[in-house]
Amino acid sequence: MKPLPALPPQTAGEWAYLLLSLRPWHAKLAPFARATLEDRLHKHGLGKEGPVVHLLDGQLIDSMQTTSKYASYLLAATALDIYHEGAYYVEGGLYRVAETLADSIRENGGVLKKKTTDCIHEKKQRLDRC
Structure with missing residues (x-):
């Protein structure tokens, strides 16, 4: 991209x-x-709608680290359009996700190819050098 x-x-x-x-x-x-999201909200009569502004500001702080007062309208429109479910912690971390995917590939007859052969992982065994 x-x-x-x-x-x-x-x-x-x-x-x-x-x-x-x-x-x-x-x-x-x-x-x-050059417009901010706040400018456009006022243009459409939503600038004083506290709950609406509060909701949008919460989403913008999460995605753009700013509020509707300072967010570029065009960038804010893009940021608000992107679906965002939040951050999650995967039990065992991302390594566990990769390990589960590798197990599934093997169980379904697939071949797992790794970029390097330095680390060989047996189920439930982790080498310190990996």
């Missing part, structure tokens, strides 16, 4: 990358380039 342009662009390189990334249909977004 190509990295998205930095917003707002600050260096000549960031401006060049942004301009090269633009497509004709992006022109309709130009009026919102």
Whole structure:
């Protein structure tokens, strides 16, 4: 996935990358380039709706580390559109997830190929050097 342009662009390189990334249909977004989410909420009569603003701010703090007052409208729209269920801890950590997937592959007749052969794991056995 190509990295998205930095917003707002600050260096000549960031401006060049942004301009090269633009497509004709992006022109309709130009009026919102400097707007905050708070600006748009007020435009639609939602700026003083405390529970709505509180909910949006909570989601923005989690995804953008800012609130509707400071969040770029275009970036906030993207951040709020992305489904987010929160952070979870997997019992045993990510190693346990990988171990379970490997076991399932073997049990279903698959062959597990690893990038390196330095570490050989038998079930329930972990080598210190891995």
